[in-house]
Amino acid sequence: MxxxxxxxxxxxxxxxxxxxxxxxxxxxxxTREIAMEEADRCLNCKNAPxxxxxxxxxxxxxxIAKIKEGDFQGAYEVIRxxxxxxxxxxxxxxxxxxCESKCVRGIxxxxxxxxxxxxxxxxxxxxxxxxxxxxxxxxxxxxxxxxSGPAGLTCAADLARAGWDVTLYEALHTPGGVLMYxxxxxxxxxxxxxxxxDAIRALGVKIVTNAVVGRAMTVDELLEEGNDAVFIGSGAxxxxxxxxxxxxLCGVYSANEFLTRINLMRAYTFPQHDTPVKxxxxxxxxxxxxVAMDAARCxxxxxxxxxxxxxxxxxxxxxRKEEIHHAKEEGIHFRLLTNPMEILGDExxxxxxxxxxxxxLGEPDAKGRRRPVAKPGSEFELPVETVIxxxxxxxxxxxxxTTPDLPTEKWGGITADENGRTGKAKVYAGGDAVTGAATVIxxxxxxxKAARAIIEDNA
Amino acid sequence: MFPIxxxxxxxxxxxxxxxxxxxxxxxxQPGQFIIFxxxxxxERVPLTIAGYDRxxxxxxxxxxxxxxxxxxxxxxxxxDALLDFVGPLGEPSHTExxxxxxxxxxxxGVAIAYxxxxxxxxxxxxxxxxxGFRNEDLIILQEELAAACTDLTIMTxxxxxxxxxxxxxxxxxxxxxxxxxxxxIAIGPLPMMRAVCNLTKPYGVKTIVSMNPIMIDGxxxxxxxxxxxxxxxxxxxxxxxxxxGHLVDWDEAIARSRMFRSEEAKAxxxxxxxxxxxxxxxxx
Numbered sequence: 083m084x085x086x087x088x089x090x091x092x093x094x095x096x097x098x099x100x101x102x103x104x105x106x107x108x109x110x111x112x113t114r115e116i117a118m119e120e121a122d123r124c125l126n127c128k129n130a131p132x133x134x135x136x137x138x139x140x141x142x143x144x145x146i147a148k149i150k151e152g153d154f155q156g157a158y159e160v161i162r163x164x165x166x167x168x169x170x171x172x173x174x175x176x177x178x179x180x181c182e183s184k185c186v187r188g189i190x191x192x193x194x195x196x197x198x199x200x201x202x203x204x205x206x207x208x209x210x211x212x213x214x215x216x217x218x219x220x221x222x223x224x225x226x227x228x229x230s231g232p233a234g235l236t237c238a239a240d241l242a243r244a245g246w247d248v249t250l251y252e253a254l255h256t257p258g259g260v261l262m263y264x265x266x267x268x269x270x271x272x273x274x275x276x277x278x279x280d281a282i283r284a285l286g287v288k289i290v291t292n293a294v295v296g297r298a299m300t301v302d303e304l305l306e307e308g309n310d311a312v313f314i315g316s317g318a319x320x321x322x323x324x325x326x327x328x329x330x331l332c333g334v335y336s337a338n339e340f341l342t343r344i345n346l347m348r349a350y351t352f353p354q355h356d357t358p359v360k361x362x363x364x365x366x367x368x369x370x371x372x373v374a375m376d377a378a379r380c381x382x383x384x385x386x387x388x389x390x391x392x393x394x395x396x397x398x399x400x401x402r403k404e405e406i407h408h409a410k411e412e413g414i415h416f417r418l419l420t421n422p423m424e425i426l427g428d429e430x431x432x433x434x435x436x437x438x439x440x441x442x443l444g445e446p447d448a449k450g451r452r453r454p455v456a457k458p459g460s461e462f463e464l465p466v467e468t469v470i471x472x473x474x475x476x477x478x479x480x481x482x483x484t485t486p487d488l489p490t491e492k493w494g495g496i497t498a499d500e501n502g503r504t505g506k507a508k509v510y511a512g513g514d515a516v517t518g519a520a521t522v523i524x525x526x527x528x529x530x531k532a533a534r535a536i537i538e539d540n541a
Numbered sequence: 542m543f544p545i546x547x548x549x550x551x552x553x554x555x556x557x558x559x560x561x562x563x564x565x566x567x568x569x570q571p572g573q574f575i576i577f578x579x580x581x582x583x584e585r586v587p588l589t590i591a592g593y594d595r596x597x598x599x600x601x602x603x604x605x606x607x608x609x610x611x612x613x614x615x616x617x618x619x620x621d622a623l624l625d626f627v628g629p630l631g632e633p634s635h636t637e638x639x640x641x642x643x644x645x646x647x648x649x650g651v652a653i654a655y656x657x658x659x660x661x662x663x664x665x666x667x668x669x670x671x672x673g674f675r676n677e678d679l680i681i682l683q684e685e686l687a688a689a690c691t692d693l694t695i696m697t698x699x700x701x702x703x704x705x706x707x708x709x710x711x712x713x714x715x716x717x718x719x720x721x722x723x724x725x726i727a728i729g730p731l732p733m734m735r736a737v738c739n740l741t742k743p744y745g746v747k748t749i750v751s752m753n754p755i756m757i758d759g760x761x762x763x764x765x766x767x768x769x770x771x772x773x774x775x776x777x778x779x780x781x782x783x784x785x786g787h788l789v790d791w792d793e794a795i796a797r798s799r800m801f802r803s804e805e806a807k808a809x810x811x812x813x814x815x816x817x818x819x820x821x822x823x824x825x
Contacts, residue, residue, distance in 0.1 A: 253760050255578055255585070255625040263762075292627035294760055298564045319762040323774060330767055330774065330793050332800040339763035347584065347757065353811045356584040356610060357757075358804030431796025478761050479779065 085122035088191030093198055098411040102382050105267045105350055108408060109173070112195075114154070117202040121149035123187060124194045131184040132196060137527030138171075138236075140164045142181055142196055149199055158207035161200060162215050166239035167232065167278050167526065169208060170261060172201025173270050175523045176402050208274070213281045221245035223540055225311045226304040228295045228481070231259020232522045233315030233513025235282055236529030237536075242285040244537050251293040256346065259317055261522070263346040264338070266376050268383070272345070296480030301488065301509060311508050311536040314496060315529060318475040318514035324368065328425030329471070333362060333433035337369070337377045337472035344380050361386050362467020366436055368392075368422055369472030370399035375406065377470045378414045388414045389464065393421040393441050393454045419443070419454065423461065425469055435463045475519045485509075493518070502532030503539075510536055543577075543626035546599055548619050551681035554606045555649060556615050557591070563598030565590075565628040571660040572634030572751065572783055575600060576759045578625035579613055585757055586610050589653040589728075589782070590629060600628070603652030603681075609808035630759040631782045634726075634749070639666050643715065643725045644690070645708050645737050646672040650729025653751060655682060657726055659689035667691045669715060669722075673708040673733075677701035709736045716744050724749060727786060731795050738786035750786035752777045754797060769793055 094110040095101075101108050112120065124146040132142045140161055148157035161168045177183075177197035185193035207213050223246050227238045230252040238248045256262050261275045283289060295301065295316070304312050321336030323329050335343075340359065343349040347357035365381040367374050370392035381388045390409070392399060395418050399406060410416070419441040426435045440460035443452035477494040489497040489505035495516055502510040512528030514520055547559035565575055574589045592601035606612045617623075634657055642661050646654025651672045658670045670690035674680050675698045687693050694711045696704050704711070712725070725748045727737035734750040741748045756766035759778045766777040771788035775781060 253627070254758060255627070263758075292625050293564060294627060294630065297629055297760075298568055298627075319760070320776075321762070321764040323764070323767075325774075330769055330790075330797065332796055336764035339757060339765045342757050342763055348582075352804065353808050355582045356808060358801050358808070360801060360804060430799075431793070480760065 084125060085119060087123065090123075090192040090195045091116045091120045091198075093195075098413075101268065102412040105383055107271050108268050111205055112198055112202045114152075117149055117154075117199060118152060120195050120199060121146045124150070125186055127186055131186065132181040132194075135181040135184040137180065137523050138165050138530050140181075140200070145203060146194070146196070146199055149203060154203055154206040155211040157199075157203035158211060158213075159215075161203055165526070166236050166282060168200055169204035169274050170232070170270060170278055171523055171526070172197050172199075172204055174265060174521075176521060178403065180523070208277050213277070214284060215243065215281070217243045217285055218245035220247065223247065223310045224308060225249075225313065225536060226251065226307075226309045227313045227315065228301070228304075229253075229259060229315040229317055229513075229515070230257035230279075230289060231315060231317050231513065231525060232261065233317075233515075233525035233529035233532075234259070234313065235279065236526040237313045237315060237510075237512065237533045238287045238529075239282045239285055240530055240533035241536060242282070242287045244533070246537075248286070249288045249290060251295050251299075252289065252291045253294040254346065255291050257289050257291060263342045264373070264376070265522075266341065266345055266380050268379070269376065294480065296484045301481060301485045301506075305508055309508075310540055311510060313502070313529070313532050313536065314481060314504075314509065314511040314515055315513045315525065316478050316481055316515045317525075318519040319478045320476040321471070322474045322476060323471055324422065324473060326422060326424055328427060328433070328436075331425055331427040331433050332431050333360065333467055334425055334469045334471065337367075337373045337470055338475065340377050340470050341373070341380065344384075350380075350384060359384070360468070362433070363387060364466040365389070365468040365470065366391050366422070366464060366466045367470045367472055369474075370394065370401055371472065371474070372401045372405055374470075374472035375401045375409045377472050378409055379412060381468070381470065382412055382414055386468065389417050389466070390414060391417045391420050391422055391436075391438060391464070393419065394451065395419055395443060398451050417464070421454065421456065422469075426463070433467055433469055435465045436469055437461060438464055475514075477515050477518070481515075500531065501535035502528060503535055542622035542624060544622045545617055545619055548617075551603070552679050555603060555652070555679075555681055556606075557601060557603045557652075558614075559594075559599045559601050560623065560626055561598060562600045562626045562628075565600050565626065566593045566595050566598045569593040569600060569629040570633035571636070571656045573629035573631045574753075574759070574782060575602065575626060575628035576630060576756075577602075577614075577623050577627075579610065579617070580624050583613075583624065584610055585625070585759070587630070587753060587756055587759060587778075589751065589753065590656070591652050592656055600626075603649070605649040607649075608805050609811070612809070627759065630778060632780070634660070634751075634783050636661050636664050636666070639664075639723045641667050641721060641723050643669045643671060643712060643720070643722050645712060645725065645727040645729070646670070647708055647729030647733035648674065650727075650733070650751075651681060651686070654726070654728045655686060655689055657728065657751075658686070662689050662691065669694070669720070671696065671708045671711045673697070673729075675699065707736070708733065709740050712737065713740055716741070716746070722746050726751075731791065731798060734786060735791040735795075738789070738791075742787055748786040749783050750789060752782045752784060752789070752794065754794065755800060
């Protein structure tokens, strides 16, 4: 008889007041006992609807069954057959809209905590078990992967496991892409990302850092060097601004800059690390996505009083519910239905305030989201010293510029079919570089499909 | 790792280094830059490429000890290595179609003006190179500069080399004398580049400046290097670093260059902290 509790076992967490003052991981992970109890909630449905909700098709009931038996290493190995980065997915995937949204237990009560169980199995293998995975014998084929974020890492890992000779090129000094520069330590510890990357290196993938494809080398040169395929997973790295007056004042950051200083360059330890980050006592974060929540929670940990400014309502926020909830718990203020109009500076060119206007929701737009409209006469000044702009990113133009025969979309994304095939022979692409800014798991799914297409096309 | 294969002290505050970096040397062009990081704790700092040798796989950088990281870099010697060295970044300078140019370098900008002048000169252009230093003792690369142009003018603020004045004065004389330049290229501290632009504007001479703002990644990701040019926001790392100087918002660029001034002072304190007592000491 399975555990028929309607509620998911809660995730043990650091206390909200304590964690708002440190960068340590917020969610502490299930214990063995809690994990086995939660695994017991799974009904092991024959048709496994949860798997259809997973972009990388993890055999979910099978790994949960292993946890139920207490075979945690076995659970990890089941996940690794389909997912190269389980410790990461267990933490940052939006399970509530994917696997868990399809869970039968969710019809009456809460879905099985699939993400939490995935994280448990991965952490177990990393800390107490083995993370090695078998690879096929070398097949004599060679591939270059551009960008070492979730799409590139997944594609590289799948190709390496199929016996390919893979080289991964990364522009920054550390591989991992958004996992390293974007998502904060308290949500995704960097030591853990490092372990996942080490596991991919152990598959034989060569990683070249400090290599900017589009500058130091072109896609065509990679093909001329004898690569049978090139996969482009260069992400959506170019930050958007609102184009309102005052965005170039000192104290205005793109979320990318702010998060990169803190996560990749470890500015929160300044001056121990050399890169500084300047945060005023009052910070406004513009935007309502996960990146806005990450930036707000980082600023809070650096001692600021933080306000999220978002032009729609909470229901319309693209951020995960869990992130909004965590941010609120940590004391972050929300100014919803509020739109920034101008950032005001002092005599030295530093931010002193932001003029905003209150909004109300009007008719739904093409995507069905109700369009916010300004309330006349509702302008007010929000006193802040720092403004972080988290309103999205566009694809990086470097590869597009230097690969003239690679078809791209008007908005800058690379044109590719659902399996990552582009309009250029032997060149594949996936992740945010194709879709525009999305999630880690969708990028991983794209990397996986492209790897499959590359293997098929070269069979 | 990227070994330092040559170190040459040019004057008290300016040092030249050749770095073994074949991937960068292979593609480097005048006007482009690199980003280096000394060690695991280090910050990423952009520097303009001062020269390269594709065969030896080396890239030359010239830097002035102005802040914490450049001072730390200056403490390294031949045989030491940098942890990271990435490039070439930014768009190369345009040299096509230029037959008559004035290249203006101020202070450390001289080191960057040098490869630009050299590239134009080698492409067959007639190049007037005007460089400025505070005094005679600070003059660097004199032989190299002379070989990279048609006419070299060296100005000193105190006149100790016999040519007293700023680079703008020397340029103004030439403009007044009726020199017709296709382009004036100004490289150096922001106020100097602004002064050159103010001077050339009434003459209607196209003036290109090389911006070196605060940045982290150098590939368009952070947006920290944004510069307003002709009312539009540009990223110096992917759209620049060269821009039409008559269109640059100089007040904003100067204000932005000061964003981390107080943090820079704090970092420098760390450098000068006595290892024995842990006390900060002032830098003589």
